[in-house]
Amino acid sequence: MRPVVTVGLDGSPESLAAARWAAEEAERRGLALRLLHAWPLLAPEPTRVPSEADQNYGARRLLHTARAELRARHPDLSVVEDLVADDAQHALLRAASESEMTVLGSRGLEPAESYFLGDVSMPVVARAGRPVVLVRGDRREEEPPPPASASRVVVALKLRGSSDDLLGFAFRTAAARGVPLLAVHGRSVPLHAQTSRGVDHDVTEETRQDARTRLDKALRPWREEYPRVDVAGSVRLTSPARAVVQAAEGAVLLVVGRRRHRPAPAPRLGPVAQAALHHGRCPVAVVPHG
Numbered sequence: 001m002r003p004v005v006t007v008g009l010d011g012s013p014e015s016l017a018a019a020r021w022a023a024e025e026a027e028r029r030g031l032a033l034r035l036l037h038a039w040p041l042l043a044p045e046p047t048r049v050p051s052e053a054d055q056n057y058g059a060r061r062l063l064h065t066a067r068a069e070l071r072a073r074h075p076d077l078s079v080v081e082d083l084v085a086d087d088a089q090h091a092l093l094r095a096a097s098e099s100e101m102t103v104l105g106s107r108g109l110e111p112a113e114s115y116f117l118g119d120v121s122m123p124v125v126a127r128a129g130r131p132v133v134l135v136r137g138d139r140r141e142e143e144p145p146p147p148a149s150a151s152r153v154v155v156a157l158k159l160r161g162s163s164d165d166l167l168g169f170a171f172r173t174a175a176a177r178g179v180p181l182l183a184v185h186g187r188s189v190p191l192h193a194q195t196s197r198g199v200d201h202d203v204t205e206e207t208r209q210d211a212r213t214r215l216d217k218a219l220r221p222w223r224e225e226y227p228r229v230d231v232a233g234s235v236r237l238t239s240p241a242r243a244v245v246q247a248a249e250g251a252v253l254l255v256v257g258r259r260r261h262r263p264a265p266a267p268r269l270g271p272v273a274q275a276a277l278h279h280g281r282c283p284v285a286v287v288p289h290g
Contacts, residue, residue, distance in 0.1 A: 008037075009035055017136065018104055024074075032080060033070065092104070104135070105137065154248045156186075156256045156272055157215065165257070170183075187236070188237070256273045260289065
C-alpha cells in the first residue's frame, strides 16, 4: 500500500479544517491522502436506486464533497475515499496503524469544551501506534494570523530515554516545510535551590547547564542528518507543560511525545501532551515513543 496520510472526516468544520491541513502535509511529503469516514450503519452497496432511498448517500456525499474541494486545491495530490462500516474509534485506530500519520479535527478547547474532546480524538491519540495530529477549526476572522517570522516547528523533549521518534518526526516536518525547528526542554527549579533568601542561582545555573548539555547531545546527530534545517534549543526553568505551551505560540506545529508502554492500566497522556492539546493554539502532533 502506498504511504498515506489519513484524515478522519465526520462533516464538522473541525474535520474539514483537518482535511485541508492533511492535504497540504501529504503534498509536501509526497504522500497520498486518505479520507476516512466511519459509518456503522453502512448498508450493502445498492444498485440503481434514487439518492433518497440510498442509506449511504449522505456518507458518500460527505467524502465526495471533501475530495472535490481538496483536488481543486491540490490537483496533483492522490486522494482516496474510504467509507467503512465501523465505529469511528476502531476505524481510526486501524487506519493509524497503516498510515504515516493520522489527522483529526479538534474544537476550540474552551474549558467546558475540552472535557468532551475525549469522545473520539483522545482515545485515538492515546492508543495509536503512529503519530496523530490534532488540528483546530479554522481561525476566527478577528484573530490575527501568526507573524511569518514566528513560523516554526516546536518539539518538546524530556531528555530521558531516546527522543529519536520525536526528533525524526519534527525534523522531517521542518525540512518539508522549510521552517526552523525549536527544541524545548522545561525543567522545574529543584527544591534544594529554594532558600530562605530566594532561589540559589548557582544551583539553577548548574541545572540549566546540565539540561543544555543533554539537549545539545540529543540534537547533534539530527543536525548532521538535516544540515539545512535551522535548529535552536531552549532550556526553560519552569514546568515542562508551561514551557512547551509558551514556546508553541506562533508555531506551525507542536510535536509532543507519548510513551507506548505505560505502567497504568489504560493508555493515557502525560501532563505535557495534555497541556499541549488543551491549551496549544496550533496543530499538535502526538508521537508515540519508547
